[in-house]
Amino acid sequence: MLYSAGGGSxxxxxxxxxxxxxxxxALMLFIACTDLNWWFRNAYTIYGISLLLLIAVEAAGFVGMGPNAGLICIFLSCNLQKY
Structure with a gap:
């Protein structure tokens, strides 16, 4: 459907x-093949990193053209939209 909507490109x-x-x-397969005990050992660290990333979006994000918040990373551009 996306091929058709793109005009055949x-x-x-x-x-x-x-x-x-x-x-x-690939990420899903990697996570599924990881040892479960590794997840238990690193759960708090992963949680802390997630919270830091949420704080970074709030601090470094921008609001423009409506309710859009964005965070520009070195290799990734995130654009979060609130509906």
């Missing part, structure tokens, strides 16, 4: 979605 929407799917699937 993969670039506007289909190719980025394919890349996101492949990366997400």
């Amino acid at each position: 993969l670039f506007p929407w289909a190719l980025p979605q394919i890349v996101r799917f492949i990366v997400g699937f």
